[in-house]
Amino acid sequence: MNIANNRVVSIHYTLTNDAGEVLDSSEGREPLNYLHGAGNIIPGLENALLDKVAGDELNVTVEPEDGYGVRRDELIQKVPREAFQGVDQVEPGMRFQAQTQTGPVMVTVTEVTDTEVTVDGNHELADQRLHFAVKVEGVREATAEEQEHGHVH
Numbered sequence: 001m002n003i004a005n006n007r008v009v010s011i012h013y014t015l016t017n018d019a020g021e022v023l024d025s026s027e028g029r030e031p032l033n034y035l036h037g038a039g040n041i042i043p044g045l046e047n048a049l050l051d052k053v054a055g056d057e058l059n060v061t062v063e064p065e066d067g068y069g070v071r072r073d074e075l076i077q078k079v080p081r082e083a084f085q086g087v088d089q090v091e092p093g094m095r096f097q098a099q100t101q102t103g104p105v106m107v108t109v110t111e112v113t114d115t116e117v118t119v120d121g122n123h124e125l126a127d128q129r130l131h132f133a134v135k136v137e138g139v140r141e142a143t144a145e146e147q148e149h150g151h152v153h
């Protein structure tokens with residue numbers, strides 16, 4: 001069975017950056033299961049997997065535009081320290097969910113002063129070219145419920 005929309009795909013993968021450093025891998029874990037065509041994974045990887053079958057191995061290079069996006073300066077903002085009331089200590093590296101006009105976004109604290117906190121809403125892998133080594137472990141039809149929900153059960 002080939003990979004197509006509304007099919008559940010299991011893959012093992014290793015993700016490296018341009019420098020060859022491993023950023024993420026399913027090695028030693030269960031394979032990643034996703035619903036093809038539902039935007040569960042980044043577009044560059046999803047597109048490359050179309051029509052592949054179990055047993056196929058492929059190396060995919062994904063440009064930022066088809067990955068986690070291009071870094072945007074407007075996603076870096078200074079907010080008043082008071083916005084973090086209830087948080088004992090705000091430190092660089094902490095991550096929070098921020099409410100925005102387009103929905104919730106994860107932001108990372110990059111700088112803290114007495115009065116202001118700088119938060120960065122860019123994905124940590126923004127601007128990065130990604131290299132995936134992928135092996136397709138299995139492909140099956142999604143259930144009606146999975147298709148309705150847009151994710152794998």
Ligand code: ZN
Pocket residue numbers: 149151153
């Ligand atoms: Zn569900």
